[in-house]
Amino acid sequence: MSAAPPAALADPMLPAPWRVRAVRRETADVVTLDLVPLASGVPCFAPGQFNMIYAYGVGEVPVSLSGDPADRSCFVHTVRAVGAVSAAIAGAAPGSVLGLRGPFGSAWPVDAAAGHDLLIVAGGLGLAPLRPAIYRVLARSERFGRIAVLYGGRGPAELLFRDELAVWGARADVTVAVTVDHADPSWHGHVGVVPRLIGQIGFDPPNTVALLCGPEVMLRFTATALRAAGVAAERIHLSMERNMKCAIGLCGHCQFGPDFVCQDGPVLRYDRIAARLAVREI
C-alpha cells in the first residue's frame, strides 16, 4: 500500500535511434535503406518480421525487414513513398537518424518448409518482405525440393530487385518467373497476373509450401489458384497488412477477426483465415 512508484518496465513503445548508412533507389518511388543502431547491436530477426520506423516529428509506420537475416551488420528496409510518413522515411538522407522499434510479428515458416517444394509468390512491393526468406532458402537450397520465385508487378519499371532476380534466375536450384500487368512492346517477359505463372512451372502440389506476399486481392486470387492446383490450405502462408499503431497487441488497430495482425501475423496460415479473407471490410 506504500505510495512508492513501482519499478519501471522496459517501454516497448520507445523507439531507439538508428542511423541511415546507405540508400539505394529501387524504382521511382521505392528506396532501400541500410540502418545501423546508434546504441546497441543489430538484433536477430526472422524473415517476415517488421519494424516500426519513426520519422522525427512526422510519425511511425510498420515496414518489413527486407535484408539477409544472416547479415548482422545492419537492418535493411525497402520503403515505398505513399504518404507523409513513408515519404519522410524514403527521403531520409544517408547519415540521418530514424527511430526504430522491433522486430515484431510472425515469420515465414522457412525451416518448417524443408523437404517440400517451395513456391515464393510476390506481388509488387511484396517481394521486399519475402526477400529475407529467399536469402535464407538459397543459402541452404539443398534442404528443399524444387524452389520457385514467382513475382508479379504493375509494369517493368516498377519491379523491385531486378538485378537480384536475374542472379537468382541464373541459378540451377531455383526457377524465377516474373510477370507484369502491362508492358510496352520492349518487354519480352510474361504479361499477365501472378496466378497464371503457377501453371507454367513444375512443382508437386501435394508436397508444396507456398509463401505469399502482396496486395490482398492478389493474395486471395493466388491462394485460390494454388488450392485449385492442389496445394494444401495449411501449407499456404500469407502476409497481411492492417493499420498499426503499436505493433505489440495493445492499440487494437490491426485486428483482423480474432487476430492481431501485429502479433499473430503478419504471416498467417491460409486455412485459418480463408473464410475471413472473403468477407468484405472485416
Add this chain to the structure above:
Amino acid sequence: MSPTAPPGPDAQTTPVLLDRAGLQALVDALVARGFDVIGPTLRDGAIVYDRIADIAALPAGWTDRQEAGRYRLERRADAALFGYAVGPQSWKRFLHPPEETLWRARRQDDGFTITPEPPAPAPFAFLGVRACELHAIAIQDRVFLGGAHQDPGYAARRQGAFLVALNCGTAAGTCFCASMGTGPRAESGFDLALTELIDAARHDFLAVAGSEAGAALLAVLPTRPAGSDATAAAEAVLARTKAGMGRHLDTDGLKERLQANPEHPRWDAVAARCLACANCTLVCPTCFCTSVADHTDLAGTEATRVKRWDSCFTADFSFIHGGSVRASGKSRYRQWLTHKLAHWIDQFGSSGCVGCGRCIAWCPVGIDITAEAAAIRAMPGKAVGEGKGGNA
C-alpha cells in the same frame, strides 16, 4: 493490490461494520497514505468519478434511471451514498487515461534523443468500484499486462491502485451483469468490499477485505463487529439487485453465432440507425483501443508522441494506404459487437462485455447490445469464423 498477486490467506476477513464516520475515516486513511482518492460525485446531471476528500461529495440520496438512450438522475427516498448503478465514466479514465504523452524527442545536431514521460506520481484509490467494474479492470489487466508486451504506464498506475468495491444495491434498467457472470456481488479483485445497509434504523457499510493491504487498512479503522442480521441484510440487498436486472444477454453459443454471421441482415439494420459517434466505445469500461499522434513545436526542436483513446467506429481507425478497411457503418458496428462478445474470448479468454449497460444508456439512438446480439444469435449461419489464425 498488484493485479497479479492474489489476496493472501487471511484476506476476506470476517465482515465488520463501518458507519458513515468510519467511511470518512477510510477516505482519510487513504489520503494519509498518499493515495489520490477518487469516488462518485454529481456533475452536469450525472454521477461521475472524481477526486474526493470528504464523503459529503458523494451523491447522497441520488439514483440513476437508465434505459436505452436515456440516463437521468432522480431523488431516492433515502440518503444512500451509493444508491445508483453506474455513470458514464468508468475507472478506465484513470488507469487507462484518455490522453497520455508517451515520450518526447529532442533534435540534436546529430539526430535526436528520446526520453520517456515519467509515470504519474500519486497512486489511485478508487472508492465505489462496482462488481462489473472489477471485472472490467481485470479484463484490461489481461489486455495491457497479460500478453507478450506490457503497457508500462498502465502497469504503474494499476500496481499502485487500491480498490474499494461497493456491492450494488440498485440495478439500472440497462444492467445485465448477472447474465455475464460479473455481478452484482464483488467476489475478488478488490482490497476492500463494502455493502451499503440503509433503512430507518441504520446507515452502515458491511466491509470485508480482499487483500492483505485491505485487511491492514480495515484494522486501523473504527469498525464494529457485524452481527448475523447485518450479513443477512447484505445478502438481501444483493438478492434484490440481482432480481432487478433490467436486461439479459444469453451468451450460450453467442460467440460462434456472431463469428459465423458476418453477413447477417441485422448488421445492415443496425447500421441504418448507428451514427458511428463512438460513444459506446468511450463509455465502455473494457474498450482499450488507442491511437498515437506526433507533434512538433514550431521550431522543430522538440517532438512529442501522444497516445489517445480511439474507437473502431472512426473511419481512420482501419486506414491503410488508400482508404479505410472498414468504410461502412455496418462493418464498424460488426467489428465492435463481434470483438466485444466473440473475438475477445479468443484473444483474452473472456467476453469483452461485463454487462454494465453504459453503451445502451449512452447511445444517442438507443441501440441495445443485448437486443442486437439476441437477434443475431437467433439465426444460425454458415461458419466463417475459424477462430484465431496465427502461423504456428
Add this chain to the structure above:
Amino acid sequence: METLERLLLGHEFLAGIDPALGRRLVGCARNLRFAPGEYLFREGGPADEFYLIREGRVALELHAPARPPIVIESLGGGEMVGASWLVPPYRWGFDARATADTRVFGLDAHCLRGKCDADHHLGYEMMRRLLPVMVRRMQAARQQMLDVYGHPPA
C-alpha cells in the same frame, strides 16, 4: 501427316482427347513458325485461324493513338491464342506478336467451324476445352483491371 497428328494430339490444349475426335482436327491443321517481331495477326483482321502455341512466346497487344502500344497478356507453349475465330463476325480484337522464336499449330477456322457444326460431339469437346481457358483469362483480365500494385487514389 502421322507426325503432325501425333504432335497435335500431344498439345496441352487437346490433352486426353478421344483420339478418334482428335484425328478429325488434323485435316484442318498446319505447322507455322514466327520469328521474334512477326505478327500472327492484327486487330481487325479476319480471324480465320486458331493457333495452338507449341513453343515460344506471343504477346497480345493493344494500341491507341498517341500512346505507345501496351502488352495486355503474354502466352507461351501449351496455350491457345484467341477465340474470335469462333464468334461472328470473326475479326481479331487485338494484335498478336511473337516475342521469341515461336512455333504454332494453325487450325483453319472455316474447316474447324464446319467440322464442329457437322459433328456436335466434336463441337462440344472443343467448347469444353475453350471455355475454361476463356473464363480463366477473363478473371485474370479483371484482376489486371484492379491495378492492384498501383497507387490507389488517395
